[in-house]
Amino acid sequence: MPIEFEAPKPVVQAQFMLKTVGEEMMRPKSRYFDEHEHEIPWDYIEFMHTAMKAFGGSSLAPSENFNKGEEKDKRSSIGYQVLAAQIEALAYGDLGMYHCLPGGGLGAAAVHAAGSPEQKAKFLDRFNGDKPIFAAMCITEPGAGSDNSAIRTRAVLDEKTNEWVINGEKIFVTGGDKSFSEYEKLGRGFIVVWATIDPTAGRGGMRAFVVEGGTPGVRIVKLEHKLGIRCSDTAAISLVDVRVPFENILGSPTVEKSTTGFKGAMATFDATRPLVAASGIGVARAALEFLKEKLAENGVQIRYGLPRQKLTSIERDVIDMEIMLKSAWLMVIKAVWMADNKKPNALESSMSKVRAGDVGPKITQKVVEILGPLGYSREFLAEKWFRDAKITDIYEGTGQINRLVVARQILGYSGSELR
Amino acid sequence: MYSFEPTEEQQMLIDAIGKYASNDLRTAAHEAEENHELSMKLVNKGWELGLLQASVPESYGGFGEHNAVTGVLALEEMAFGDLAGTLAVMTPSLFATPILLAGSEEQKQTYLPKIVESNWSPYTAALIEYSFDFDPNALKTMASANDNYFILNGEKAFVPFAKDAEAILVYADLDGKTQGFIIPKGTEGLTISDEREKLMSLNALPLYRLKLDSVKVSAANRLGGASGHDFELILASMRLANAATAIGVAKAAFEYSKNYAKEREAFGVKIAQKQAIAFMLAEMRTEIEAMRLLTWEAAWKLDTGKSDAFTEAYLASTGAADMAMMVTDRAVQILGGHGYIRDHPVEMWMRNGRGFATFTGLAIM
Numbered sequence: 124m125p126i127e128f129e130a131p132k133p134v135v136q137a138q139f140m141l142k143t144v145g146e147e148m149m150r151p152k153s154r155y156f157d158e159h160e161h162e163i164p165w166d167y168i169e170f171m172h173t174a175m176k177a178f179g180g181s182s183l184a185p186s187e188n189f190n191k192g193e194e195k196d197k198r199s200s201i202g203y204q205v206l207a208a209q210i211e212a213l214a215y216g217d218l219g220m221y222h223c224l225p226g227g228g229l230g231a232a233a234v235h236a237a238g239s240p241e242q243k244a245k246f247l248d249r250f251n252g253d254k255p256i257f258a259a260m261c262i263t264e265p266g267a268g269s270d271n272s273a274i275r276t277r278a279v280l281d282e283k284t285n286e287w288v289i290n291g292e293k294i295f296v297t298g299g300d301k302s303f304s305e306y307e308k309l310g311r312g313f314i315v316v317w318a319t320i321d322p323t324a325g326r327g328g329m330r331a332f333v334v335e336g337g338t339p340g341v342r343i344v345k346l347e348h349k350l351g352i353r354c355s356d357t358a359a360i361s362l363v364d365v366r367v368p369f370e371n372i373l374g375s376p377t378v379e380k381s382t383t384g385f386k387g388a389m390a391t392f393d394a395t396r397p398l399v400a401a402s403g404i405g406v407a408r409a410a411l412e413f414l415k416e417k418l419a420e421n422g423v424q425i426r427y428g429l430p431r432q433k434l435t436s437i438e439r440d441v442i443d444m445e446i447m448l449k450s451a452w453l454m455v456i457k458a459v460w461m462a463d464n465k466k467p468n469a470l471e472s473s474m475s476k477v478r479a480g481d482v483g484p485k486i487t488q489k490v491v492e493i494l495g496p497l498g499y500s501r502e503f504l505a506e507k508w509f510r511d512a513k514i515t516d517i518y519e520g521t522g523q524i525n526r527l528v529v530a531r532q533i534l535g536y537s538g539s540e541l542r
Numbered sequence: 543m544y545s546f547e548p549t550e551e552q553q554m555l556i557d558a559i560g561k562y563a564s565n566d567l568r569t570a571a572h573e574a575e576e577n578h579e580l581s582m583k584l585v586n587k588g589w590e591l592g593l594l595q596a597s598v599p600e601s602y603g604g605f606g607e608h609n610a611v612t613g614v615l616a617l618e619e620m621a622f623g624d625l626a627g628t629l630a631v632m633t634p635s636l637f638a639t640p641i642l643l644a645g646s647e648e649q650k651q652t653y654l655p656k657i658v659e660s661n662w663s664p665y666t667a668a669l670i671e672y673s674f675d676f677d678p679n680a681l682k683t684m685a686s687a688n689d690n691y692f693i694l695n696g697e698k699a700f701v702p703f704a705k706d707a708e709a710i711l712v713y714a715d716l717d718g719k720t721q722g723f724i725i726p727k728g729t730e731g732l733t734i735s736d737e738r739e740k741l742m743s744l745n746a747l748p749l750y751r752l753k754l755d756s757v758k759v760s761a762a763n764r765l766g767g768a769s770g771h772d773f774e775l776i777l778a779s780m781r782l783a784n785a786a787t788a789i790g791v792a793k794a795a796f797e798y799s800k801n802y803a804k805e806r807e808a809f810g811v812k813i814a815q816k817q818a819i820a821f822m823l824a825e826m827r828t829e830i831e832a833m834r835l836l837t838w839e840a841a842w843k844l845d846t847g848k849s850d851a852f853t854e855a856y857l858a859s860t861g862a863a864d865m866a867m868m869v870t871d872r873a874v875q876i877l878g879g880h881g882y883i884r885d886h887p888v889e890m891w892m893r894n895g896r897g898f899a900t901f902t903g904l905a906i907m
Contacts, residue, residue: 442860450835
């Protein structure tokens with residue numbers, strides 16, 4: 124295939140359909156859920172669950188392409204491309220509400236990346252059910268953020284019962300409450316907990332465990348109050364003597380000298396970083412389109428094609444923002460296209476996140492600045508998008524961590540050579 | 543569908559150009575810049591790679607079809623070797639490509655076979671004007687229409703190889719629109735400066751000023767014939783060439799400074815092992831990729847006739863110019879004092895880097 128930029132039909136369809144969802148289902152509620160933190164947007168959740176079932180998918184997560192016993196080579200080769208387009212479009216609607224999209228999310232992504240075929244069937248089939256279901260990833264701890272090899276949560280095998288016993292504390296769990304707590308309107312979800320099975324083994328001892336919703340010993344300690352994406356629940360979770368079946372470990376139960384377990388987590392990130400980048404681009408696009416609308420209402424035209432010297436400051440800013448936005452989106456597309464075509468994409472994946480993490484905040488900040496009092500006022504959503512967009516340079520690896528990943532890739536350095 | 547892989551044919555062309563860029567252009571670049579002289583043997587070798595020839599159909603003496611994506615791939619690769627050398631190799635395109643894209647049948651028959659079937663020969667074009675707010679869509683060189691001819695008045699700057707040119711495609715404002723006019727060597731009223739332009743970079747490329755004092759151009763020599771042509775496609779093709787060469791120069795600066803950072807030691811480690819340096823490199827690589835993809839997409843849109851192709855070519859050129867400045871500046875910074883010394887090429891690339899905000903019109907694909 125020669126170089127080509129024609130979006131595949133399913134991508135265009137997803138963009139078209141979800142634009143309406145964004146404008147009709149999300150935007151009208153954006154302000155309400157921003158101002159009523161921790162309220163759950165049930166209407167939206169139920170609508171999306173029904174809609175996704177109607178379209179034959181149980182979830183927007185890529186897992187749906189893998190868990191129906193299809194042969195690997197038969198599965199759609201544009202799964203991640205469609206997913207990126209869906210996420211961009213939903214984030215264009217509302218980034219906080221996008222996180223309330225039912226489905227496997229990062230939890231299912233971890234199962235998909237590191238689980239056996241049996242585990243995928245066991246944990247991922249549930250998303251086809253009648254009720255919406257959530258799943259979450261628990262990796263960050265109070266003492267381990269970007270440096271997630273410093274994880275202290277411990278998993279010990281109880282050989283008598285053949286169960287893992289997990290103890291530790293997890294924070295910043297996106298969707299942790301909806302994935303673990305019991306709600307009448309939700310089916311049973313799960314959380315994927317990263318823990319060490321051998322603290323002396325460093326990264327080699329790191330494993331992920333599927334912990335079913337409602338498992339005794341797990342407690343949602345609190346839900347964070349945040350700068351933005353307030354509709355998305357961010358849980359702190361404590362685990363005290365939590366027992367899970369032996370087969371809930373993702374990856375090998377024995378410690379090898381290699382770091383495959385940890386690499387499993389990192390492989391998950393290679394797949395998900397461009398998707399998170401896509402969400403940042405969605406917010407930025409919302410802000411930029413709003414700005415252009417307001418400028419047009421006020422008779423300000425953007426004169427494309429003029430030399431810089433003839434442009435007004437606003438025109439220059441808008442043109443620069445368009446360059447940022449378009450190129451950032453293309454980087455996402457390239458990264459997910461590589462994922463779909465099974466090309467190693469650690470570099471492209473992290474570069475797309477670096478770029479999107481830069482341009483999301485930059486664009487939303489500039490939009491608020493240019494709009495002046497209109498931008499700063501809570502009457503419009505620009506100020507909310509500004510607060511929402513900032514998270515995209517933080518979660519799924521801060522901009523700095525992703526720069527580190529990019530730098531190691533281009534320099535051919537290991538983690539010990541470039542710390 | 544999306545796809546990011548060049549075709550086999552494109553890859554073969556890129557590989558051939560890559561060899562020429564590294565083995566020939568790059569090795570000659572320093573001396574050429576210092577001595578203000580390019581070896582024409584070197585230029586001809588680049589010409590023989592057949593980049594223009596491959597974009598001209600067989601009926602006009604070439605062996606291919608015009609393709610913007612191939613063009614940007616090739617120009618990036620060549621500019622990775624040396625910018626001045628690339629612009630010299632591609633100078634005949636400045637004349638031939640607009641004829642290919644917008645010329646009359648007669649103009650195509652007259653000029654294309656002559657140019658593509660021979661060795662590199664001096665055909666060129668004059669777009670840029672010497673004014674701070676130069677705008678290719680609002681030229682100060684004026685054309686006025688008479689019965690069956692046009693009269694051109696004005697001045698042009700940065701015209702490559704004008705002194706030896708067999709013919710020059712001069713752009714002028716005709717009733718508010720930019721139009722090209724073919725002006726053969728020795729036409730009355732056309733004066734070419736004796737002195738070459740003295741610029742911040744591109745010393746190796748012979749650039750001249752033109753004066754047009756009531757130059758008479760026959761209607762047949764208006765680009766596209768009597769009814770003229772649309773300038774947008776030509777300008778977009780120039781902007782894409784500008785973007786592609788900016789990316790090539792940026793890549794050169796990035797690779798060089800990256801390799802240097804992996805060799806140079808400070809405080810007991812390679813400087814590339816310091817985040818201050820490593821992060822700069824990561825950002826340079828990311829920016830290059832961003833502008834490369836935007837340029838590819840704009841080229842693809844041009845090839846497939848998408849309605850926003852011209853706007854996107856403008857965005858790609860604008861963004862790539864900024865990116866090239868940023869990347870080349872950082873390359874000098876990574877080399878520190880050594881970067882400021884002309885023994886290393888990064889300072890030249892930094893001087894090139896600033897130029898892309900001004901160079902639209904020096905190359906076309």
